[in-house]
Amino acid sequence: MKLFQAVSTLVAVSAMTNVATGFTLVAPRSLATTPLVTSSSPTTLMARGGGRRGGRGNRDVVQEVKPTMNEEIQATELRVVTPNPKGKDDSLGIMSRAEALAKAKDMGGLDLILVNDKSDPPVCKIVDYSKYRYMLEKKAKELKKNSKATEIKEVKMSYKIDVHDYGVRKKNALKFLAQGNRVKCTVMFRGREVQHDNLGFDLLEKLAEDLDELAAKEGRPKREGRNLSVILSPRAEVLKAVNEKRRADDKAKKKNKKVAFEEKLAAKASTDAAAATTNALAAEGLNGELSVEDTIIDMESSLDDLLGGSDDLTDDIFS
Numbered sequence: 057m058k059l060f061q062a063v064s065t066l067v068a069v070s071a072m073t074n075v076a077t078g079f080t081l082v083a084p085r086s087l088a089t090t091p092l093v094t095s096s097s098p099t100t101l102m103a104r105g106g107g108r109r110g111g112r113g114n115r116d117v118v119q120e121v122k123p124t125m126n127e128e129i130q131a132t133e134l135r136v137v138t139p140n141p142k143g144k145d146d147s148l149g150i151m152s153r154a155e156a157l158a159k160a161k162d163m164g165g166l167d168l169i170l171v172n173d174k175s176d177p178p179v180c181k182i183v184d185y186s187k188y189r190y191m192l193e194k195k196a197k198e199l200k201k202n203s204k205a206t207e208i209k210e211v212k213m214s215y216k217i218d219v220h221d222y223g224v225r226k227k228n229a230l231k232f233l234a235q236g237n238r239v240k241c242t243v244m245f246r247g248r249e250v251q252h253d254n255l256g257f258d259l260l261e262k263l264a265e266d267l268d269e270l271a272a273k274e275g276r277p278k279r280e281g282r283n284l285s286v287i288l289s290p291r292a293e294v295l296k297a298v299n300e301k302r303r304a305d306d307k308a309k310k311k312n313k314k315v316a317f318e319e320k321l322a323a324k325a326s327t328d329a330a331a332a333t334t335n336a337l338a339a340e341g342l343n344g345e346l347s348v349e350d351t352i353i354d355m356e357s358s359l360d361d362l363l364g365g366s367d368d369l370t371d372d373i374f375s
């Protein structure tokens with residue numbers, strides 16, 4: 057038992073390492089706060105080839121932390137929920153373990169997954185495990201995307217910079233900051249120019265002042281060899297605006313995909329209807345009204361017309 061725990065802990069640690077690579081199936085927060093191996097909730101750790109997920113090198117081995125589910129669930133009484141089409145959870149109430157398992161079976165052979173063993177009674181979700189896993193992966197990806205540390209950009213200049221070039225650097229810095237990036241502003245000195253570093257210092261202070269509305273200095277300008285630099289980081293309001301915009305863009309993108317997908321479905325439905333009509337006409341044609349050959353040519357051309365649209369929409373929406 058001791059040995060088993062030690063081994064599990066090792067595996068658990070490597071599973072946590074994978075949080076950084078984004079190939080975990082558990083939201084990082086729950087990993088950080090919940091021990092992976094506890095006596096009350098045995099957690100199965102499985103390795104799977106992650107190549108198709110785009111892993112490289114060592115990342116190819118992905119630790120999948122499987123939740124406790126179905127027969128593995130020990131509690132005798134459970135609060136059961138199931139996701140509705142809107143993706144929110146509907147409550148199915150409190151029931152016995154046996155009832156919950158039967159319910160999952162009734163609902164088309166779905167899985168009963170323990171999602172919270174800390175509450176009383178524990179909460180289980182009836183859902184298709186592969187769909188559940190996909191949702192978790194998607195959430196983890198989104199989390200990673202949003203927490204993606206802002207990039208650090210750099211603008212460089214000489215302490216002898218002229219007004220025009222200064223304007224260009226300022227404009228670039230402004231653009232980077234407005235995108236939510238931190239900007240390292242560097243004044244480079246050559247050789248003995250470094251004795252003028254007070255001018256460089258003033259230059260950086262001026263730049264920081266000119267960008268004051270968008271950004272704050274992270275400390276005072278610092279010497280790095282012959283360089284003098286200061287990092288400007290976007291103010292909270294700027295970051296908030298950037299995040300809001302990103303969210304709005306994502307939403308619009310999703311909506312566009314949905315509309316395109318629905319149009320595609322509608323087009324397919326009318327193609328099917330047209331084919332049905334054509335088939336009916338063909339049947340009539342056999343009775344002498346139309347020649348079979350004419351009808352088939354008609355059918356093909358109308359199918360071509362209807363299928364003329366782009367075919368990658370359906371693929372796209374699931375990618």
Ligand SMILES: *[C@@H]1O[C@H](CO)[C@@H](O)[C@H](O)[C@H]1NC(C)=O
Nearest residue numbers: 210212242244280281282283
């Ligand atoms: C000074 O800045 C330039 C441009 O960013 C960089 O290439 C160089 O490595 C820096 N030198 C030092 C000592 O940091």
